[in-house]
Amino acid sequence: MTTQTVLAAAGGVSGGEEVTFWILAPLALIGAIGMVAARNAVHSALWLVLTMLCLGVFYVLQAGPFIGMVQIIVYTGAIMMLFLFVLMLVGRDASDSLIETLRGQRTAAILLGLGFAGLVGGGLYRALEGTTAAGLTQANAEGNVQGIARLLFTKYVFAFELTSALLITAAVGAMVLAHIERRKQDKMDQVATMKARFRPGNYPGPKPGPGVFATSSSVATPARLPDGRLSERSTPEILPVRELTAQEVSPKGTDK
């Protein structure tokens, strides 16, 4: 690391750095293309992971070991993992269809994308036109991690805190929207559950299974009580109760 830092500061490119770059740069590009081209959403995410890993190694190569490791831990380790969670829970066969729902959508997307890239690139170029690079020696004077820490907690502390406040607000907001907190009196402990179970009017035993003592084994067929009545409790509430007709019950004549 130290040798790399020295070399990068001197503006030289070591042999190892060059080899690593020429191995990983094609991989990063393949990952980016694969991410767009993959039909399966999970494969897409995995291609993106490959690109992000390569980017992390590039940061390390550019004498920024801290940001490289943070890239790997935070982006590939945490954020892409969350994406994977969602994709896997949605289902593995949720591949994108290639049919355009809006006419001319693809052309418009390409044009807008190119325009956006031009805007960002132009803005960046104009902003950096007059600046002179201070060099890594000055930036990493007291160590890479210490340099970042000093900037983060002195000059940019307000922006840093604002960002974290924004993230926390978003997380808390999502939790408030998604979480249902039961009131204290609505929570049933074990004693309350048992009392409710043995309360008069509630039958504590298991419900009769559907189709038991009935004419078919369908879950929609209610059970028969010993006196011949149908038991409503044996079928799920959302199913319409359905008894087989005499014609359905009668032998089909297919057996020899």
Next chain:
Amino acid sequence: MNAVYLAQDPTLADFGRDPWWLVLIKIVFAFVFAVLATLLGVWFERRVVGYMQVRPGPNQVGPLGLLQTLADGLKMAFKEDILPRAADKVVFFFAPTISVICAVTALSVVPFGPMVSIFGHWTPLQVTDVSVAVLVLLACSSMGIYGIVLGGWASGSTYPLLGGLRSSAQMISYEVAMGLSIVAVFMTAGTMSTSGIVAAQGDATQLTLFGTEIPAPGWYAILLLPSFVIFFIATVGETNRAPFDLPEAESELVAGFMTEYSSLKFALFMLSEYVAMVTMSAVTTTLFLGGWRAPWPITLWEGANSGWWPMLWFFGKVIALVFVFVWLRGTLPRLRYDQFMRFGWKVLLPINLVWILVLSGLRSIEDWDTRGKLIAVGVPAGVLLLVTLLWPSRKPQPRVTVQEQVNNRPHGSFPLPPMDLQIPPSPRTRRVVAEREPANVTAGSESREV
């Protein structure tokens, strides 16, 4: 004596100067160490658990059963490799390799010893070290989760998918607690490189007590005890070991994410689990137990921390920690999933945050004079004490007697037997007892062993 120590400590400048063959030797050594540790680790675990459960454990293959794992591994390699029809073939193949690669890579930044001479080259006993080596360890463990989650998903079956998601949620949660407890180490050591952290634990301040110089403990396990405890608990959660082995809870989830795996792919998952256990023990040793430095009574001997000896102390500490892993497995029952998550997020995390706050407060008042220090520590401590003393205690609930509970039951409740019901002894029981002869007199010596 101190000068000898300092000369032995590698610094970051000592790395990256090895010739290629030395690098290769070190890498091969780390890999062989990982594989051998797995082979011996499985045997060690089975023997120790066997001892704890008063049974011999594997003792047939080789001396003391040492080759049992090798035999099992060979058998596993020759088993049929089943590929489920619904599996995603490429990802299914890559998932175990991701697990193994991440577990082994973490060993590359673990310092095994100080500077030694290998074939005339003066080099540290460590594959490599960077200024953010501990972050490399964290990155390895966070990438290792991909192996599990992808293995679960690619199997194309519900049980592995649920097991995989469950275990990755678990590992991510415990990684947060783990990372936070390392923060205290960073703050105290002032560096993130593993060799630097080991060096920082070496130069302990000398306490003068009754005229004799006593070295104060420099190990962070003692200086940062809360961090050490939380870190070790988190590593147990991170390596999916009992009592946190929820991902492969046999009684609930079949085998979790590896249900569909067989043959060598399953062996790779097993390998990564044991390598992760050994790696985590090595990391704990490095961060909190002084790394390769000898413990106190041995340090009286001057050569304890130089040459190849420190490797012995290092392996001793690692084996002791692996024993603790096994001990935990032999002792504690598995936690329920919600208890486990609550423990991680609502106990370990807040304690860690408060501890870091206290530690940074203590460090910021380090330069103050004694009076300022006393005020800065005493006032918060006094307030805390007052709050604990004056905290309103819960009002005692009046105890309801059984008779009142019975009277309060709603009309038509299930009939209760009388509370003073006495069951008369069954006459049949009495007859059997009377007719049977004393048990131990007629029992022959051959049935006594049972």
